[in-house]
Amino acid sequence: MNQRRSRTKFTEDQLKILIKAFDQNPYPGYATKQRLALEINTDESRIQIWFQNRRARHQCQKKSEPDEDLESRQDQDHSEEEIQSREDRRCRTSYTSSQLHTLIGAFMNNPYPGIDTREQLAKEIGIPESRVQIWFQNRRSRFHVQRKREPDDQDSEQRQDQDQDLWDERVQAALAPGAQQAASDQRTVSTEGGRGQHLIAHNPRQLLPSCCF
DNA sequence: TCTAATCTTATCAGGGGCACCCTGATAAGCACATTAGA
Numbered sequence: 622m623n624q625r626r627s628r629t630k631f632t633e634d635q636l637k638i639l640i641k642a643f644d645q646n647p648y649p650g651y652a653t654k655q656r657l658a659l660e661i662n663t664d665e666s667r668i669q670i671w672f673q674n675r676r677a678r679h680q681c682q683k684k685s686e687p688d689e690d691l692e693s694r695q696d697q698d699h700s701e702e703e704i705q706s707r708e709d710r711r712c713r714t715s716y717t718s719s720q721l722h723t724l725i726g727a728f729m730n731n732p733y734p735g736i737d738t739r740e741q742l743a744k745e746i747g748i749p750e751s752r753v754q755i756w757f758q759n760r761r762s763r764f765h766v767q768r769k770r771e772p773d774d775q776d777s778e779q780r781q782d783q784d785q786d787l788w789d790e791r792v793q794a795a796l797a798p799g800a801q802q803a804a805s806d807q808r809t810v811s812t813e814g815g816r817g818q819h820l821i822a823h824n825p826r827q828l829l830p831s832c833c834f
Numbered sequence: 835t836c837t838a839a840t841c842t843t844a845t846c847a848g849g850g851g852c853a854c855c856c857t858g859a860t861a862a863g864c865a866c867a868t869t870a871g872a
Contacts, residue, residue: 628838628871648861667838673861674838681866713848713858733841752858754840759858762843 624735631671635661639671647676650709666751716756720746724756732761 631639638661642649649657649672651665658665716724723746727734734742734757736750743750 625839625870630838630872651859669860670838670840676861677863677867678837680862680864710847710859715849715858736839755859756857758841761841763857765842 624737626736629663629667631661631663635663639668639675643672643675643679647672647679651711652709664751666749666754669751714748714752716746716748720748724753724760728757728760732757732764 638657642653642657646653649668654665654668654672657668723742727738727742731738734753739750739753739757743753746753
């Protein structure tokens with residue numbers, strides 16, 4: 622089950638263009654990323670990921686080459702570029718109640734959808750897949766925050782053990798030949814994302830707007 | 835082995851409705867995020 626997006630292989634020419642753009646500004650705004658996407662004939666979301674990874678590698682290199690002058694200059698550059706980037710953000714996507722209903726339903730079924738599911742959802746609600754991915758990221762994040770804020774209605778250690786047991790059970794079920802995901806359970810877990818984190822909706826309604834009921 | 839893809843967490847910022855709150859977008863990741871495909 623290949624649930625990850627297949628790896629993008631950039632050509633040498635594409636990389637030249639990307640690296641040149643990175644050297645000019647490691648924090649390009651949305652318009653720049655779109656222009657680059659057009660120029661090298663790829664999706665804007667792939668450009669965004671490439672810049673994120675490039676910045677991460679760049680930071681590592683910077684740490685391993687402690688040149689104070691270079692470092693301070695680059696830090697200064699970054700702060701200016703960050704401001705530029707913030708002026709050029711992508712416009713907020715606003716979802717209709719119908720679109721949200723679909724997304725929330727999918728989230729309750731599986732908070733870690735793979736590329737196929739995300740693309741299917743994107744097609745269904747007419748939103749780019751990259752926005753669906755971001756929606757799930759934000760949703761999971763706020764779910765985790767909410768879980769932390771919840772008052773303990775039982776011993777937390779006991780609850781963690783129960784969560785782990787349920788997680789293991791679902792992983793076993795998912796790996797079993799011909800296994801079907803039990804999606805109707807109120808306590809829902811899935812491994813489709815494949816990273817091993819688990820997230821259990823004790824009460825999924827807590828995260829849902831009233832318009833969904 | 836390299837690096838695209840993905841994850842969590844924190845924060846910025848738009849928009850609804852008038853002081854915040856919700857939530858989409860973005861950045862960082864520090865015993866230098868982790869995972870996994872080519």
